[in-house]
Amino acid sequence: MDNHKLEYLLRLGDSTLVLGQRLSEWCGRGPALEEDIALTNVALDLIGQTRLWLGYAAELEGAGRTADQFAFLRDAHQFRNLLLAEQPNGSYADTLARQFLFDTWHYFVLEGLQRSTDARIVEIAAKSLKEVTYHVRRSADLVVRLGDGTEESHRRMQDAFDDLWMYTGELFEADAAEAALVQQGVIPDPATLATQWQRHVVEVLEEATLRVPADQWAQSGGRHGRHTEHLGFLLAEMQFLQRAYPGAQW
Amino acid sequence: MAQALALPAVEQVWSWLDAVPDPEIPVISVVDLGIVRDVAWLDDTCVVTITPTYSGCPAMTLIREQIEAALATHGVNSVRVETRLAPAWTTDWMTPRGKANLTGYGIAPPAQQVVDISGISRKSSPALVVACPHCGSHQTRLVSQFGSTACKALYRCGDCREPFDYFKAH
Numbered sequence: 001m002d003n004h005k006l007e008y009l010l011r012l013g014d015s016t017l018v019l020g021q022r023l024s025e026w027c028g029r030g031p032a033l034e035e036d037i038a039l040t041n042v043a044l045d046l047i048g049q050t051r052l053w054l055g056y057a058a059e060l061e062g063a064g065r066t067a068d069q070f071a072f073l074r075d076a077h078q079f080r081n082l083l084l085a086e087q088p089n090g091s092y093a094d095t096l097a098r099q100f101l102f103d104t105w106h107y108f109v110l111e112g113l114q115r116s117t118d119a120r121i122v123e124i125a126a127k128s129l130k131e132v133t134y135h136v137r138r139s140a141d142l143v144v145r146l147g148d149g150t151e152e153s154h155r156r157m158q159d160a161f162d163d164l165w166m167y168t169g170e171l172f173e174a175d176a177a178e179a180a181l182v183q184q185g186v187i188p189d190p191a192t193l194a195t196q197w198q199r200h201v202v203e204v205l206e207e208a209t210l211r212v213p214a215d216q217w218a219q220s221g222g223r224h225g226r227h228t229e230h231l232g233f234l235l236a237e238m239q240f241l242q243r244a245y246p247g248a249q250w
Numbered sequence: 251m252a253q254a255l256a257l258p259a260v261e262q263v264w265s266w267l268d269a270v271p272d273p274e275i276p277v278i279s280v281v282d283l284g285i286v287r288d289v290a291w292l293d294d295t296c297v298v299t300i301t302p303t304y305s306g307c308p309a310m311t312l313i314r315e316q317i318e319a320a321l322a323t324h325g326v327n328s329v330r331v332e333t334r335l336a337p338a339w340t341t342d343w344m345t346p347r348g349k350a351n352l353t354g355y356g357i358a359p360p361a362q363q364v365v366d367i368s369g370i371s372r373k374s375s376p377a378l379v380v381a382c383p384h385c386g387s388h389q390t391r392l393v394s395q396f397g398s399t400a401c402k403a404l405y406r407c408g409d410c411r412e413p414f415d416y417f418k419a420h
Contacts, residue, residue, distance in 0.1 A: 034393060034394035034396075034404060035394075037394070037396055037397070037398070038394055038395060038396035041396040041399070041400040042396070044304075044306040044308070044400055045304060045305065045306050045400060046306070047306050048302075048304060048305030048306020048307065049305050049306070051305070051306075052305055052335070104370070107370055111367070122336075123335045123336040123338075124335065126336065126337075126338050127302075127305050127335055127336070127338040128305060129367050130338060130340075130365050130367060130420055131304060131305065131400075133365055133366075133367045133370065134365070134395055134396075134418065136370050137370065137395060138394075138395040138396070140370070140372060141372075141395075144372075200370060200371065203371065203372070203373070204372065207372065
């Protein structure tokens with residue numbers, strides 16, 4: 001079903017877009033020059049990937065919309081991103097924990113999408129996977145350095161993982177749309193992804209001397225357009241120009 | 251009817267493109283970088299196929315314009331630059347001359363053929379040996395996975411103490 005595929009592409013493209021926008025908020029404010037550069041480079045990769053996913057979504061929809069129109073002219077309830085991606089930057093520990101949890105999920109999703117029955121998805125996934133391999137290596141490295149760092153950095157990393165943990169259940173939710181796509185071999189099985197994700201997250205958190213949060217309760221809704229209060233503010237900033245000057249180009 | 255002017259040979263076009271520098275690393279041409287994938291004539295239009303290094307590479311528009319401008323100076327005015335995503339660009343397509351030019355410019359070339367995407371476990375990832383482009387020492391240390399552009403990492407040399415960019419395998 002192409003409707004299911006369109007829905008899935010929006011979930012992917014909206015997640016990379018919203019997280020890319022979040023990371024861009026760090027531009028010029030990073031705790032060290034190297035970190036500032038790294039975060040904005042990751043943001044650039046994510047936004048580049050967004051253009052590919054939403055561009056394909058626009059083609060499938062066949063209504064003459066472009067990737068830009070998807071990004072700038074939809075309201076919060078039409079966004080299908082993961083709640084994790086829209087969480088505020090908070091402290092540097094919050095940003096890093098969010099990034100590591102997302103990157104690990106992103107890596108395994110793309111790795112699985114390389115075997116999709118949809119050739120276009122395979123192309124985009126193969127391109128993105130190379131970039132995301134560097135993202136996840138970096139975020140894992142920093143989680144270990146800060147988790148197994150000073151007393152304060154350890155405490156802050158632990159608090160960040162505890163706070164964000166409730167948004168990780170949504171990463172592996174399977175609804176009817178995704179079940180159908182799994183059946184057709186278009187996307188990897190979320191249950192498999194959950195196992196792969198869990199293994200890597202536990203491995204890195206243990207090395208970082210951090211405790212894997214035990215809370216199983218999961219917040220969900222992002223992939224169905226029900227978002228936390230943070231997304232509206234993010235979109236207000238990101239979409240301002242196109243809302244104030246419709247159709248502006250440069 | 252006058253005979254149409256002969257079109258320049260494809261090899262000739264390749265050599266013209268070899269004079270188009272990468273906008274961010276001007277010592278290496280777009281051909282040396284491996285982003286020009288194909289040159290062909292479609293009637294009297296020269297079709298140049300390029301592939302992005304990174305999906306968010308901000309230089310792609312500029313590269314497209316520079317290719318058009320370079321070919322125009324050689325009288326090729328009908329040019330179409332197409333973008334192709336697959337197979338994904340790899341640093342393995344960089345020419346030996348390109349890699350040598352990078353070193354001369356102070357950027358360490360990729361130390362692996364391609365990035366290893368087969369796994370992310372930290373237990374099985376051996377540290378990379380990157381030679382300092384200034385003094386040749388192997389006593390170098392990764393400072394950050396991301397340098398001045400997404401395609402580079404930042405390293406520091408333990409011997410000559412200089413920081414340097416490393417062009418990541420991709």
